[in-house]
Amino acid sequence: MNRYEGRRVLITGGGSGIGRATVHRILAEGGRVHAVDVSETGLKGTADQAAGHGHPPAVAGQGAAGRLTTAVLDISDENAVTDGVAAAVEALGGIDVLVNAAGILRSAHTHRTTLDLWNKVIGVNLTGTFLMIREALPALLAGDRPVVVNFSSTSASFAHPYMSAYAASKGGIQSMTHALAAEYSKQGLRFVSVAPGSIESGMTTGGGPGLPEDTDWSLFTKLAPALGQGFAGPETVAGVVAMLGSEDGAFITGTEIRIDGGTHY
Numbered sequence: 001m002n003r004y005e006g007r008r009v010l011i012t013g014g015g016s017g018i019g020r021a022t023v024h025r026i027l028a029e030g031g032r033v034h035a036v037d038v039s040e041t042g043l044k045g046t047a048d049q050a051a052g053h054g055h056p057p058a059v060a061g062q063g064a065a066g067r068l069t070t071a072v073l074d075i076s077d078e079n080a081v082t083d084g085v086a087a088a089v090e091a092l093g094g095i096d097v098l099v100n101a102a103g104i105l106r107s108a109h110t111h112r113t114t115l116d117l118w119n120k121v122i123g124v125n126l127t128g129t130f131l132m133i134r135e136a137l138p139a140l141l142a143g144d145r146p147v148v149v150n151f152s153s154t155s156a157s158f159a160h161p162y163m164s165a166y167a168a169s170k171g172g173i174q175s176m177t178h179a180l181a182a183e184y185s186k187q188g189l190r191f192v193s194v195a196p197g198s199i200e201s202g203m204t205t206g207g208g209p210g211l212p213e214d215t216d217w218s219l220f221t222k223l224a225p226a227l228g229q230g231f232a233g234p235e236t237v238a239g240v241v242a243m244l245g246s247e248d249g250a251f252i253t254g255t256e257i258r259i260d261g262g263t264h265y
């Protein structure tokens with residue numbers, strides 16, 4: 001499938017997990033990708049894999065590495081986002097698809113959640129996503145069949161204890177996606193959210209959510225996917241993101257797609 005031939009894609013969080021898997025998937029479908037992340041090491045790993053040197057090497061195919069550029073960017077820093085998106089437009093020659101995969105998960109009892117922790121989670125996940133969209137809008141509106149894919153979470157619609165800041169940030173992304181779809185549909189710009197859950201990544205099976213030591217597991221009513229043997233790989237989400245950013249998703253906007261193996265059906 002070469003749905004991305006000639007398509008210019010900016011992906012945040014491209015240095016790990018689902019963002020990285022999306023970079024490889026879109027490269028494999030012929031796209032040009034500019035991946036940004038706050039982690040330089042993560043981006044190097046992604047680029048090495050695209051060049052066939054990483055562990056495991058990506059299966060993006062011949063010439064994939066030549067269609068990938070990377071840059072360190074903290075999406076919660078307004079000035080850095082202004083400069084970073086301008087650099088992306090220059091590297092790609094425009095933007096047709098923006099994938100906002102960068103995010104952080106921090107957990108704590110809410111009565112022990114400091115304002116710093118709250119602001120950090122909202123600042124990266126919600127404000128960072130807003131800043132990326134705001135700065136990329138002029139390029140997207142000039143782009144070819146443009147799309148923005150945002151990252152919500154099952155936490156936005158289903159109760160996950162100890163994660164009130166994270167849930168609020170992801171609920172905000174979902175609501176913002178609806179508002180943006182209403183505002184820009186007439187100009188042909190689509191906005192969709194994915195709501196993953198139970199996906200292997202740095203955030204889950206890697207560092208993990210850092211749950212409180214005295215976590216009451218009985219509060220987690222739904223943890224196990226109905227499909228498969230446990231958590232799924234990040235490529236399961238990357239395939240859906242690739243569909244949404246392509247013409248296969250041409251009639252989808254202002255909504256969210258849950259990808260959690262049926263954990264929350």
Ligand SMILES: NC(=O)c1ccc[n+]([C@@H]2O[C@H](COP(=O)([O-])OP(=O)(O)OC[C@H]3O[C@@H](n4cnc5c(N)ncnc54)[C@H](O)[C@@H]3O)[C@@H](O)[C@H]2O)c1
Pocket residue numbers: 012013014015016017018019036037038039042073074075076100101102103104105124128151152153154155195196197198199200201202203204234
């Ligand atoms: N893994 C899951 O089950 C799951 C569930 C629901 C939602 N999500 C969402 O999927 C997205 C991807 O996460 P993942 O699971 O692949 O985790 P991950 O930790 O593997 O990847 C997140 C990436 O975002 C980057 N990042 C963090 N802060 C940043 C910042 N300020 N600026 C730029 N980059 C930054 C990290 O360095 C990392 O490379 C996130 O938005 C996450 O909230 C994941």
